[in-house]
Amino acid sequence: MRISVLGASGRTGSAVVRRAREAGHEVTAVVREQSRLDEDLHPEHVVAGRDWDATLLTRAVAGADAVAFCLGPVPGGPRTVQQDLVALTLAAMRETGTRRLAAISASGGVVDGDDPLSRYLAKPIISRLLRHAFADMAEMEARIRASDRDWTILRPPRLLDGPGRGRYRSRRDGNVRWSYSLARADLALAVLDAIADASSIGATISVAAGTPDSSAGAHR
Incomplete structure (x- = not known):
């Protein structure tokens, strides 16, 4: 499959x-500066430019699956x-006939399905501190949902560097609890x-690590 990764650096x-x-x-890495791309990644193609306009993004997604x-x-x-860049990306996808989109958002700005600790203590504080970022993400999601592309939105919690576990949990009707x-x-x-996964088209999926429970599906 040919995948264009926006924000690859x-x-x-x-x-x-x-x-x-x-x-x-087969990967096309789309970056602002090629020098910031990790040397060990070795994507087949690189599209680089400081100004992410319609021309650059059309070139970046052309031919992608x-x-x-x-x-x-x-x-x-x-x-x-x-929200601005996703609007340009969606326009470029329409121009090139590229249909499939997986977009990373965040679970921090929503409380659907949250446990009490998150809903009543952590999230109100985080939402005030990151209100502008969360407002931008919410509008980004709205623009994706209003599009005619085959989209999936993924909402992770706090992201960590380092090796992964090779597995994760997901939930489609709210955040992964605890x-x-x-x-x-x-x-x-x-x-x-x-x-x-064609069944994820049109879905907003919360993904997280954690202990299995009855409300979240395990993967791998």
């Missing part, structure tokens, strides 16, 4: 590129960076699983 995007290459996919949108908030940058983190390597696994 970031920690999450790098993990997606690495997992995709290990799985035998799927797009992994791995762009997060930019500290000190515009407060609408995710699980507050996920390795980026395992999020990358979830992204690739979602791309390959």
Whole structure:
């Protein structure tokens, strides 16, 4: 499968590129600066440019079977960076006929399905501190849902560096309970699983590490 990874030089995007290459996919890494791309990733193609406009993104997604949108908030940058870039990405996908999109959001801004500790203590504090980032993510999700592409939105909790467990838990009707983190390597696994799973089209999926429970499905 040919997968374009947007934000491939970031920690999450790098993990997606690495997992995709290990799985035998043909990867196009889309970055602002090629020099920031990890040297050990070896994607088949690199599209680089500081200005992510319609021209660059059209070139980035042309010929792809799927797009992994791995762009997060930019500290000190515009407060609408995710919603703006996803709008440009969706337009480029329509222009090139690319249908499949897996986009990474976050579970921090929503409380559906949360345990009491998260809902009443942690989330109110986090939501105030990150209100601009969460507002941007919410609008990004809204634009994706309003599109005519075959999309899946993934909502992880706090992301960790380092090796993953090679497994994760997921839930489609709310956040995974009592699980507050996920390795980026395992999020990358979830992204690739979602791309390959036609039943995830049109779904918003919470993914996290943690102890199995009756409300979350285990993977791998």
